[in-house]
Amino acid sequence: MKAKIYLTYKEGILDPEGNAVKRALKSIGFNSVDTVQFGKYIEMTFTGVSKEEAEKLTDEACRKLLANPNTQSYRFEVAEQ
């Protein structure tokens, strides 16, 4: 099973990397860029578990380790590899 996890900043949390990239893009002529938001993308594979178990494990991994609940939101999809 393979989980694809997306971590993004919660609304109102400063995103310095996103702001820097937005400025850099504008400076090289990308004038139609409106917003840029940076987050993390994590691929995790499991062996010997069902889809339901992989979903439970992924959610638990996000809560216990991957996401900072104060500043980040997470979402994920689990599918056969």
Add this chain to the structure above:
Amino acid sequence: MKAKIYLTYKEGILDPEGNAVKRALKSIGFNSVDTVQFGKYIEMTFTGVSKEEAEKLTDEACRKLLANPNTQSYRFEVAEQ
């Protein structure tokens, strides 16, 4: 228009963050975790451009700024917001 961009390490490139998270997950009992790969997830919005233009701009932004062609691969999707 909104672009969702995924940056991942190319095969064979060391992913220290992914390795550290894999070890940390194993140490707290996630024994069925097989691989963990870290990447970046970027959301970019555009105003006043068509889907085709947004796709062209996103590809150009990846090539000129966002992705390191030596170590990273990128893929993206563009859709109405």
